[in-house]
Amino acid sequence: MEETYGIGDLARHFDVTPRTIRFYEAEGLLSPRRRGRNRVYRPRDRVRLKLILRGKRLGFSLGEIRALLDLYDAPEGRTGQLESFIEKIREHRALLLEQRKDIDAVLSEMKSLERQCRALLDSRSAGATD
């Protein structure tokens, strides 16, 4: 049998509220099975949630994330669609590479900032005390 989870299990595991998970479902990002009224999540849903939260951490809107999930889901279709799919992947990749550049820029700025701080601290401990 495939492993399943309740909404509370997922919420605890990913440190979000059940409300959040239901909201993602209402937005069409998740579509769990049901046992009676209760939602039953399978590993596939877990992975999707993980991807959603990762997208959020990277600053994507739920709309963008949905588009990406749809991409990942639908590698079926005619040749033309496949090609436009690849095109979208490329655009997305370009965006991510830009983000990485942003991050690296900040990281290097932080590096020099910390250096300056250290220099200040050193000069103080070497010279007069506070």
Add this chain to the structure above:
Amino acid sequence: MEETYGIGDLARHFDVTPRTIRFYEAEGLLSPRRRGRNRVYRPRDRVRLKLILRGKRLGFSLGEIRALLDLYDAPEGRTGQLESFIEKIREHRALLLEQRKDIDAVLSEMKSLERQCRALLDSRSAGATD
């Protein structure tokens, strides 16, 4: 003389609306000089705006960005403050490194996705036509 800019100049250059720039000022992220009622921005403000927009692209809230800008601005203070400053820099760096890991994870997933697509395309062009 130091170079200065009007709000429209900055707006055009960074592709945001003047409203956005005024909003950042209201939130305490910018504090331009004034000539009469009009706002006059100097290179320092330009840099700050650039940092703000970079922060946004990385998914930080304006509140978080303000905290970071304040950090970068206030390397004055007693030794204890300097040390806690360095500590905050480290936390921020850890966060950025996490983000980079996220990005790399997505990039590698995209890579394999594109490979699968290519394989599909190849098998089609090799086999029967649509």
Add this chain to the structure above:
DNA sequence: GTGTGACTTTACGTTTACGTAAAGGGAAGC
């Protein structure tokens, strides 16, 4: 049978980050 706890739906509230409209001021061009 009566809690207790986890789930459900419905619905209104809230924060963030601006958009947009209204009403006006000041300089520049014709």
Add this chain to the structure above:
DNA sequence: GCTTCCCTTTACGTAAACGTAAAGTCACAC
């Protein structure tokens, strides 16, 4: 002097992403 921009302030509107409260259901413990 009138128009045309670009700027100003004030203020209400809005989309996104949930929070939170209300009221009910179901299974299980005691």
